[in-house]
Amino acid sequence: MASPRLKREQSFDFEEASAQEAVGSASASYSPPGGGGVFGISPPESSPRDGRKRRKDRPSLVKHTFTPHFDGHLWRKYGQKNIKDSAFPRLYYRCSYREDRQCLASKLVQQENDDDPPLYRVTYTYEHTCNTTPVPTPDVVAEQPPPGAAGDAYLLRFGSSAGGGGGGAHQQQTERERQQQNTARRRPFMMLSFDSSSSHQLHEQPHAFPPDGQLPATAAAASPSSFTAAEALAAPPPAPPLTTTMNDGGDLFSTWDALRYGLDYDHGHLGNHVYLPDDCNGGDDNY
DNA sequence: TCTATTTGACCCAC
DNA sequence: GTGGGTCAAATAGA
Numbered sequence: 001m002a003s004p005r006l007k008r009e010q011s012f013d014f015e016e017a018s019a020q021e022a023v024g025s026a027s028a029s030y031s032p033p034g035g036g037g038v039f040g041i042s043p044p045e046s047s048p049r050d051g052r053k054r055r056k057d058r059p060s061l062v063k064h065t066f067t068p069h070f071d072g073h074l075w076r077k078y079g080q081k082n083i084k085d086s087a088f089p090r091l092y093y094r095c096s097y098r099e100d101r102q103c104l105a106s107k108l109v110q111q112e113n114d115d116d117p118p119l120y121r122v123t124y125t126y127e128h129t130c131n132t133t134p135v136p137t138p139d140v141v142a143e144q145p146p147p148g149a150a151g152d153a154y155l156l157r158f159g160s161s162a163g164g165g166g167g168g169a170h171q172q173q174t175e176r177e178r179q180q181q182n183t184a185r186r187r188p189f190m191m192l193s194f195d196s197s198s199s200h201q202l203h204e205q206p207h208a209f210p211p212d213g214q215l216p217a218t219a220a221a222a223s224p225s226s227f228t229a230a231e232a233l234a235a236p237p238p239a240p241p242l243t244t245t246m247n248d249g250g251d252l253f254s255t256w257d258a259l260r261y262g263l264d265y266d267h268g269h270l271g272n273h274v275y276l277p278d279d280c281n282g283g284d285d286n287y
Numbered sequence: 288t289c290t291a292t293t294t295g296a297c298c299c300a301c
Numbered sequence: 302g303t304g305g306g307t308c309a310a311a312t313a314g315a
Contacts, residue, residue: 077292079307092306096291108306 060125068109068120073128075107086110097130104129 069075075093083090088111095103105128110121 076290078309080293081305081307084304090305094307106306 058125059127060123062121062123064112064119064121066117066119068107068122071107071122073105083110087114088112095128095130097128101130 065071074096076096076098077091077093079092080089081092091109092106093109094106097103098105104126105124106126107122107124110123112119112121
């Protein structure tokens with residue numbers, strides 16, 4: 001039966017959260033979820049008018065990553081389109097809990113190049129309101145090379161992107177995404193940067209290299225805050241500190257055992273992933 | 288059988 | 302009018 005389309009059920013009336021698009025840059029900073037979730041924006045409330053928010057006005061955030069599907073949320077793909085002037089199709093995802101919990105979070109993934117691994121531009125729209133148990137998962141965010149860096153260098157920032165999604169089926173998703181992430185192979189001259197603190201700090205750093213003092217003593221002693229892929233390949237993973245500590249910003253550091261994923265470069269993985277739970281830095285690093 | 292993905296069409300913003 | 306975002310039937314896979 002050709003059911004007439006139940007049209008555009010949501011009426012969005014967000015406060016202007018002017019798209020914090022990181023123009024020409026990598027990940028954008030989001031407000032801490034403690035203050036309102038992934039985007040730091042209130043979820044859509046009933047709109048005074050029966051209309052949709054203009055697309056341009058929708059709160060959205062853009063980040064670049066090599067692992068667009070690996071962000072700690074459970075997404076369902078609902079569309080794909082070839083975009084004009086783009087060699088790659090755009091993939092549309094929305095939160096799997098959209099119906100169950102009226103979670104309006106959605107994202108679109110646009111491959112930007114054909115490198116190995118390919119770089120994706122991910123645009124998140126609306127925050128998760130599904131209120132599922134956040135299960136932080138590592139995420140690799142491609143940072144634009146700092147001025148003066150080698151031409152092909154990217155900064156990979158490993159951060160938590162769980163902002164409230166996840167939940168029961170999360171494991172399945174995680175497994176799938178983990179496989180996808182396995183495809184993210186080394187990139188020549190790639191630099192790995194462990195984001196030990198908040199994204200704010202990272203973005204404020206001209207070279208995305210946090211000063212030593214920003215690492216907790218244990219972490220700093222055990223591992224450099226950043227090192228090159230070559231170093232990562234040449235040296236075994238640093239011994240993890242076994243304590244939970246705080247950085248100078250008061251952010252909680254979980255144990256490395258909890259943070260590490262132990263991915264193996266020899267198998268095309270990306271080495272140790274370090275992520276911080278949401279409550280670690282008061283926000284999702286990647287948003 | 289159920290759930291997720293694919294895909295063409297529809298609708299709307301620009 | 303065009304391009305992009307979303308819907309929903311069809312299809313595939315578990």
